[in-house]
Amino acid sequence: MKNWRAFFGLPVLLAGQALAWDHITEPGSLKAAIQANEHTLVACELSGTSHEKNQALETEWTKIQENEEGSQVVSVDCSQTPKACEELGVSSFPAIRLYHRDGRLDRYRGPRKTAAIQGYLRRALRPTVSHVTKKNETSFLLADDVVFVAYFAHSDSNLRERFAAVANKYRDRFSFGLSSDNDGKRQESILTCHNNPDQLQRSIAELSTADSLEGFVKLCATPLIPELTRRNEVSFYQSGKSLVHYFVHNDKQRDEYVTEIRPLAKKYEEYLHFTTTDADEYADAVAMMGLEPSVGGLSVQNPRNGDVFPYPGRQRLTAAVVEAFLVDIIQGRVQPWTGEHGQRGGQGGGGHDEL
Numbered sequence: 309m310k311n312w313r314a315f316f317g318l319p320v321l322l323a324g325q326a327l328a329w330d331h332i333t334e335p336g337s338l339k340a341a342i343q344a345n346e347h348t349l350v351a352c353e354l355s356g357t358s359h360e361k362n363q364a365l366e367t368e369w370t371k372i373q374e375n376e377e378g379s380q381v382v383s384v385d386c387s388q389t390p391k392a393c394e395e396l397g398v399s400s401f402p403a404i405r406l407y408h409r410d411g412r413l414d415r416y417r418g419p420r421k422t423a424a425i426q427g428y429l430r431r432a433l434r435p436t437v438s439h440v441t442k443k444n445e446t447s448f449l450l451a452d453d454v455v456f457v458a459y460f461a462h463s464d465s466n467l468r469e470r471f472a473a474v475a476n477k478y479r480d481r482f483s484f485g486l487s488s489d490n491d492g493k494r495q496e497s498i499l500t501c502h503n504n505p506d507q508l509q510r511s512i513a514e515l516s517t518a519d520s521l522e523g524f525v526k527l528c529a530t531p532l533i534p535e536l537t538r539r540n541e542v543s544f545y546q547s548g549k550s551l552v553h554y555f556v557h558n559d560k561q562r563d564e565y566v567t568e569i570r571p572l573a574k575k576y577e578e579y580l581h582f583t584t585t586d587a588d589e590y591a592d593a594v595a596m597m598g599l600e601p602s603v604g605g606l607s608v609q610n611p612r613n614g615d616v617f618p619y620p621g622r623q624r625l626t627a628a629v630v631e632a633f634l635v636d637i638i639q640g641r642v643q644p645w646t647g648e649h650g651q652r653g654g655q656g657g658g659g660h661d662e663l
């Protein structure tokens with residue numbers, strides 16, 4: 309493929325174009341690679357099946373291979389080397405796995421995106437709990453999206469064990485460190501957390517109960533503007549806060565909105581949940597929030613009384629525009645949606661059980 313492009317004078321890489329898989333084709337080479345390296349990240353695809361997913365991963369994988377020069381990142385096409393894949397026990401495709409030389413294997417379950425997979429690889433290469441000193445603390449705090457650093461009193465060996473257990477459970481998603489600085493003199497144990505995308509820092513000193521560590525990890529890791537899905541919706545409706553929904557059709561739209569609205573979400577954190585939702589996957593929910601599913605947009609929902617306020621405007625949703633709309637709702641200048649607007653999709657307003 310690359311050759312005929314060069315032949316016709318086309319640039320080998322056009323912007324946004326999928327790069328080609330560079331599969332291991334010798335059945336023995338995969339095994340050899342896994343045995344030769346401390347860690348090997350393997351993508352297993354089955355050409356001819358789930359075409360779209362394969363192609364999406366192919367683009368991301370090529371980027372990862374470029375970025376991770378020197379580390380072992382490989383791929384196999386299990387329709388060409390079925391035996392090798394059989395030995396690895398891969399049964400659903402595409403699959404991403406991290407093989408350790410000592411025989412351990414981790415299955416990657418996160419989003420199939422370059423940044424997420426690379427983050428996962430970096431975490432895997434670190435110890436479960438990194439040793440942090442005053443000298444390298446600052447760089448460690450920026451080494452991942454969500455970073456925990458513990459400052460424990462020396463006597464607290466039980467706490468150290470519990471921290472290690474929680475770190476082990478979540479090490480594939482977040483980074484954990486233990487500061488040795490000054491620890492002989494420390495009287496009180498503290499756990500801190502840096503959520504870098506949201507620029508939020510939290511700390512907790514009440515660490516005595518079994519759930520306190522894990523509760524803190526979950527609190528700190530939840531993004532300021534999370535993605536609402538069927539799996540996590542309950543926790544948002546339970547809090548009694550109103551929801552500011554934003555229904556999107558793609559990741560770019562979501563990223564732009566989150567970047568723009570983050571300061572607003574921080575300002576109103578105590579009273580409102582700002583969320584994003586996939587408008588295509590949850591088209592019924594878009595309609596129930598008084599919006600046109602093919603368009604999406606913003607809608608405010610009060611789960612306690614069922615009121616819904618779809619944003620009627622068409623201008624870009626800047627923080628100022630959204631805040632003005634929220635103030636209008638609070639001051640009673642906007643009436644809740646009656647569920648009967650001709651142009652707006654859906655019937656029946658207020659309910660949230662479909663989301």
Ligand SMILES: *[C@@H]1O[C@H](CO)[C@@H](O)[C@H](O)[C@H]1NC(C)=O
Nearest residue numbers: 438439440441443444445448
């Ligand atoms: C920080 O420095 C210490 C002492 O040199 C070292 O043992 C540790 O691995 C370093 N930690 C990180 C995260 O680089």
